[in-house]
Each structure stands twice: as C-alpha cells, then as structure tokens.
Amino acid sequence: MRKYIIKRLIMLIPVLLGVTFIVFLLMYFAPGDPVQMLLGDSATQAEIDALTHELGRDKSFWGQFFSYVGGLLRLDFGTSYFTKTSVLKEILTRFPNTVILAVFGCLLSVLIGISTGVIAAVKQYSIFDNIATAIALIGVSMPSFWLGLLLVMLFALNLKILPASGSYGPAYFVMPIICLGVNGAANIMRTTRSTMLETIRQDYIRTARGKGQTEWNVIMHHALKNALISIVTVIGVLFGNLLGVTTVLCETVFAIPGIGKFLIDSIGKRDQPCVMGCVLFMAILFSLVNLGVDILYSYIDPRIKSQYENASKVKKAAVKESST
Amino acid sequence: MSTLIEVKDLKKYFTVPKGLLHAVDGVNFKIDEGKTLGVVGESGCGKSTMGRLLVHLHEATSGSIYFDGKDITNLSGNELKSIRKDMQMIFQDPYSSLNPRMSVSELIGEPLRIYKMCSSKEEYRARVKELMDTVGLAERVYDSYPHELDGGRRQRIGVARALALNPRFIVCDEPVSALDVSIQAQILNLLMDLQESRNLTYMFITHDLSVVKHISDDIVVMYLGNLVETAPAKRLFTNTYHPYTKALLSAIPIPDLHVEHKRVELKGELTSPINPKPGCRFAKRCPYAKDLCFSKTPELEEVESSHFVSCHYVREINSL
Numbered sequence: 001m002r003k004y005i006i007k008r009l010i011m012l013i014p015v016l017l018g019v020t021f022i023v024f025l026l027m028y029f030a031p032g033d034p035v036q037m038l039l040g041d042s043a044t045q046a047e048i049d050a051l052t053h054e055l056g057r058d059k060s061f062w063g064q065f066f067s068y069v070g071g072l073l074r075l076d077f078g079t080s081y082f083t084k085t086s087v088l089k090e091i092l093t094r095f096p097n098t099v100i101l102a103v104f105g106c107l108l109s110v111l112i113g114i115s116t117g118v119i120a121a122v123k124q125y126s127i128f129d130n131i132a133t134a135i136a137l138i139g140v141s142m143p144s145f146w147l148g149l150l151l152v153m154l155f156a157l158n159l160k161i162l163p164a165s166g167s168y169g170p171a172y173f174v175m176p177i178i179c180l181g182v183n184g185a186a187n188i189m190r191t192t193r194s195t196m197l198e199t200i201r202q203d204y205i206r207t208a209r210g211k212g213q214t215e216w217n218v219i220m221h222h223a224l225k226n227a228l229i230s231i232v233t234v235i236g237v238l239f240g241n242l243l244g245v246t247t248v249l250c251e252t253v254f255a256i257p258g259i260g261k262f263l264i265d266s267i268g269k270r271d272q273p274c275v276m277g278c279v280l281f282m283a284i285l286f287s288l289v290n291l292g293v294d295i296l297y298s299y300i301d302p303r304i305k306s307q308y309e310n311a312s313k314v315k316k317a318a319v320k321e322s323s324t
Numbered sequence: 325m326s327t328l329i330e331v332k333d334l335k336k337y338f339t340v341p342k343g344l345l346h347a348v349d350g351v352n353f354k355i356d357e358g359k360t361l362g363v364v365g366e367s368g369c370g371k372s373t374m375g376r377l378l379v380h381l382h383e384a385t386s387g388s389i390y391f392d393g394k395d396i397t398n399l400s401g402n403e404l405k406s407i408r409k410d411m412q413m414i415f416q417d418p419y420s421s422l423n424p425r426m427s428v429s430e431l432i433g434e435p436l437r438i439y440k441m442c443s444s445k446e447e448y449r450a451r452v453k454e455l456m457d458t459v460g461l462a463e464r465v466y467d468s469y470p471h472e473l474d475g476g477r478r479q480r481i482g483v484a485r486a487l488a489l490n491p492r493f494i495v496c497d498e499p500v501s502a503l504d505v506s507i508q509a510q511i512l513n514l515l516m517d518l519q520e521s522r523n524l525t526y527m528f529i530t531h532d533l534s535v536v537k538h539i540s541d542d543i544v545v546m547y548l549g550n551l552v553e554t555a556p557a558k559r560l561f562t563n564t565y566h567p568y569t570k571a572l573l574s575a576i577p578i579p580d581l582h583v584e585h586k587r588v589e590l591k592g593e594l595t596s597p598i599n600p601k602p603g604c605r606f607a608k609r610c611p612y613a614k615d616l617c618f619s620k621t622p623e624l625e626e627v628e629s630s631h632f633v634s635c636h637y638v639r640e641i642n643s644l
Contacts, residue, residue, distance in 0.1 A: 203421035211435045212408040222423055303469055
C-alpha cells in the first residue's frame with residue numbers, strides 16, 4: 001500500500017510539469033501586457049523596457065519557462081507583479097476561505113445526496129422518488145452562479161436575512177455553501193439512486209433478507225456499502241471541482257476572497273505568476289484528492305485492498321524463491 | 325413420520341403493466357420431515373417463486389403455509405424472524421448470491437450475529453470453523469473473499485450459511501445448476517449427507533431431471549404455476565401419466581447408442597401466465613387436447629395411491 005502511494009506521488013511530477021507548460025504557453029500568448037497595465041497609458045517606452053527587463057519578460061519563451069520551473073523546484077512560485085508579495089503567501093492567506101466553502105459544500109451535498117438517493121431507490125416510483133428525481137434534474141442542470149444570484153435576490157434583497165457578499169463572519173458563507181451544495185447534492189443523489197437500484201436487485205441482497213437481517217441493515221450494510229464505490233468516485237470528483245473550478249464562480253458571485261476569486265482577478269490583471277501559482281495549486285489539490293479517493297477505495301472495497309496486498313505477497317514469495 | 329411443511333391452495337400473483345401475472349396459482353403439497361420434495365418444471369413456471377414464498381422472501385397473495393402444524397403465512401416482525409431460523413434457502417447462483425464485500429467468515433457468520441447465537445468471539449470463530457468443516461471448506465479460506473474462490477467452494481459457503489442456524493427445512497433453489505458437472509455431484513452428495521446426519525427436510529427446485537431423480541423422495545411437476553403431476557420419485561419415472569411429464573422425461577438423453585430414443589416433441593407456444601383464461605394451461609401444446617381442456621381447469625386427481633395427476637383425460641390417454 002505504501003509503495004503504491006509513493007508511486008502515485010511520483011507520477012504527480014510529470015502531470016504537474018504538463019500543467020505548468022500548458023498554462024505557461026496560454027499565458028505567454030494571451031493578449032494584454034501586464035507591464036502596460038502596471039505603468040498606465042502615460043508610460044514612456046524607456047520605462048516599459050526597464051520594467052519588462054526587471055520582470056524578466058524580455059527573455060525568450062523557453063528562457064522564461066525554465067527560469068519559472070527552476071523557481072518551482074525551490075518551491076518559489078514567484079512574486080505578484082502588482083502587490084510584490086510572494087504568490088505562495090497570497091494563495092495561503094486565501095486558501096482557508098476556499099477550504100471552508102469546499103468542505104462544507106461537499107458535506108452538505110453528501111448528507112442530502114446520499115440520504116435522498118437511498119430513500120428514492122428503496123421507494124422507487126413513489127411520490128418522494130418522483131419529486132426528488134425531478135428536483136435533482138433541475139439541480140444538476142442549473143448553473144451554480146445563476147442559483148447564487150437567485151439566492152442573493154431572495155435572501156439578501158427581499159428577505160434581508162443574509163448578507164449579499166463579502167466574508168466577515170459565518171453568515172457570509174451560508175449562501176455560497178447552499179449554492180455549492182445544491183449542485184453537488186443533485187449529482188450525488190442521482191448516482192446514489194441509480195447504483196442503489198442496481199445493488200438492491202442483486203441476489204446477495206435476497207440472501208441477506210433470507211438470513212433474517214433487518215431491512216435497515218440490508219439497505220445500509222449490504223446494499224449501500226456495495227454502492228459506495230461509485231458514490232465515492234462522484235464525491236471525489238465533486239470535491240476536487242469544489243476546490244477548483246466550482247468555487248471560482250461562487251467566490252466571484254459572492255465576493256469571497258478565496259483562491260478562485262484571486263485567480264479571476266489575477267487573470268484580469270494578467271498577473272502571470274499569480275495565475276500560474278493558482279492553477280498549479282489547484283492541479284496539485286485535485287491530484288491529491290484523486291489519490292485520496294483511490295486510497296479510500298481500498299478501505300471501502302476489501303477486494304481492491306487484497307489485490308494490493310496479494311500483489312506484494314506474490315512478489316516477495318517470488319523473490320524468496322529466486323534467491324534460494 | 326410427521327408432516328413438516330404443508331401448503332394449501334397457495335397463490336402468488338404479481339402486478340405487471342399488462343395485468344396480473346399468475347406465478348403460482350393454487351398449489352397444494354406436503355413434505356414429510358426428513359424427506360426431499362423435488363420440484364421440476366421449465367424456466368418461468370413458478371418454481372423459484374414457490375420456494376421463495378415458503379421462506380417468506382415473497383408474501384403470498386392467498387392460501388396458507390403450515391410449518392410443523394403452525395400457520396406461518398402471514399407472520400411478520402419477531403415471529404417471522406424466529407421462524408426464519410428454522411427455514412433457510414440455498415440460492416441458485418453462488419457467484420451473485422454472496423455479498424462481494426464480505427469475507428467467507430463474515431458470510432457464514434452473519435446469521436449467527438443476527439440471531440446472537442454466540443456469546444463470545446471465540447465461540448463465534450469456533451462455530452464458523454465448525455460449519456466450514458461440515459461443508460468441506462478448508463480453514464485457510466476463513467478470511468478469503470468470494471471472488472478468490474471457485475464456484476463449488478462458493479456454493480459450499482452458501483450451504484454453510486444456510487446451516488448456520490441449524491434449520492429444519494431448507495429450500496434449495498437450483499443449487500447446482502450454475503456449477504459444472506463434477507462439482508454438481510460433490511454438492512449433491514454433501515446435501516444428502518447433511519440430510520442424513522441432521523434429519524433435514526429439503527425442497528429441491530431444479531429443471532435437471534437426472535438431479536431430481538438422484539435426490540428426491542417425492543416429485544412435483546409444475547407447469548405455469550400449476551402442479552400437473554405429483555408422485556413418489558421412483559414411480560414418476562416408471563409410470564408417467566401426464567402428457568407434459570411424458571414430454572419432459574423423454575427429453576432426458578439416454579447414454580446408449582442402441583436404445584431407440586422416442587422423443588415427444590412439444591409444439592406450440594407457452595400460454596402467457598398474465599391473466600390466464602380458464603382451462604388446462606397445457607392445452608395449447610398438448611397433443612391430446614380436446615374442447616373440455618380449453619374451458620375447464622383440471623383438478624389434481626389420485627390415479628394410483630399417492631400419485632396425483634391433473635388432466636381431464638388421464639385415464640383415456642394411459643388406458644387405465
């Protein structure tokens with residue numbers, strides 16, 4: 001198991017290199033010059049040249065790329081063109097806000113999604129099932145920023161019970177979390193329902209009933225545990241997205257200073273080191289979440305775990321045999 | 325010998341979009357303690373449904389089931405739980421009927437945990453190992469998972485599981501049809517040994533006639549939810565009276581080149597079990613069918629002692 005994790009972590013390196021290259025390429029060819037933006041329209045050509053040289057932007061593409069990668073190897077994500085602070089520091093000060101959104105959004109999705117999914121599957125075609133499936137369909141189809149705007153209209157403008165934007169206390173996080181949770185819950189509910197419907201029809205569920213197991217245990221221990229693999233996959237993708245893509249929109253709508261909003265602002269200002277830093281940071285998080293899900297599989301499904309363990313046992317036995 | 329299981333006019337209808345599907349339609353039989361009742365019939369004739377009705381995996385639409393003289397048809401809750409202890413089922417497919425997420429010991433031991441049969445962990449382990457030994461599973465597979473074992477061993481898990489609660493009655497729903505022939509014999513012999521040592525009563529559902537001949541004391545032949553012929557096993561194979569049973573038995577291959585094999589071939593389509601019309605269900609395919617067969621449903625009639633046939637013209641056809 002440990003070997004597997006180390007192998008996966010090493011495999012992260014080429015993935016990150018690829019991501020760095022592609023984003024660097026995109027930023028290099030993106031229109032708009034940060035130097036121009038920094039100095040304003042009244043700057044002279046001499047000033048522009050000086051700053052371009054200072055920021056290292058007069059080097060060739062490969063020159064810039066390799067000096068950036070060289071910095072990365074020393075865990076130096078560069079400094080922001082505008083604030084002149086280290087990108088890593090900028091990211092880490094904003095990271096807690098994103099984490100709060102992602103974790104609670106995910107938690108809300110899981111709670112609502114799995115419970116309604118299980119009930120809908122057990123009571124297939126009931127009124128509950130029909131209503132829940134319909135709502136879930138709306139939930140997955142609705143863009144989260146649009147839902148965010150509707151929530152702002154209802155709770156902030158009409159009812160005036162929640163603040164519309166900013167991050168000055170727990171109340172400010174309620175709407176963003178609901179906004180993220182609805183979409184996730186709908187996704188998880190649909191997956192839970194369909195995989196549960198599949199597992200409930202399995203023969204071993206009938207076996208469990210025949211053993212005299214209570215209906216609750218049959219559903220929770222025999223059916224849900226078997227359905228969990230696909231549900232966890234969806235939750236993993238969802239959580240990875242929440243840490244990156246989804247929160248970008250949500251943070252922008254609710255003006256919460258997280259990584260997502262930072263990324264959008266940095267793109268607007270063509271602040272290349274910040275954009276690079278954010279994207280790389282998100283890529284690392286996403287990969288780690290995926291790795292976490294894969295490790296989780298082995299705990300959920302003993303078959304996967306026994307595969308790892310048997311593989312290492314067989315290898316050891318083979319080594320022993322060849323040495324004797 | 326006392327009667328352990330008695331079934332009276334048992335019916336199970338399923339609601340399907342086109343109407344009512346008569347899966348089991350008015351079935352009567354008895355099983356004596358320590359005996360095996362073989363149930364044969366083609367796919368979809370209601371054999372499995374009947375087995376599941378007996379152990380309460382389906383609820384009967386009407387009719388009654390008696391276990392040791394007690395009406396168990398409408399039990400629920402704790403009463404049902406306590407009767408389940410005495411009635412277990414071995415399922416057809418050992419590949420899909422075992423939860424892939426549970427190890428061998430968990431699969432066999434789950435009933436023990438549900439019924440709190442063991443007071444300590446040591447007792448539990450000992451009991452599971454004893455059950456594994458009974459069905460011929462090596463101790464080293466104690467922590468294995470079903471996907472690591474072959475079909476025969478998996479079915480042994482199914483048998484051990486069913487035995488865990490010391491039941492008196494076991495429904496075997498085609499327990500060997502998913503296994504290859506050499507393993508079939510092993511499992512059948514295991515079941516017969518267990519019956520002898522524990523005085524078990526079996527209801528043995530199968531479509532394999534040579535298997536049923538090997539293991540049963542009595543046989544009932546089912547056709548579309550009805551019993552068409554019931555008789556002691558030996559007599560059914562020598563004195564076959566119902567046209568359907570005749571066709572069924574003639575389908576058994578005879579491993580002898582010199583014996584001329586007369587095959588009764590059935591023509592026509594299977595009648596739909598959804599909203600069936602009155603009359604003999606077999607009439608459409610029966611070579612002897614007359615007008616009466618299409619209007620009146622035949623009753624089981626004792627032709628010889630303890631040999632029942634449901635056919636209007638049984639005496640004419642067999643010149644009895």
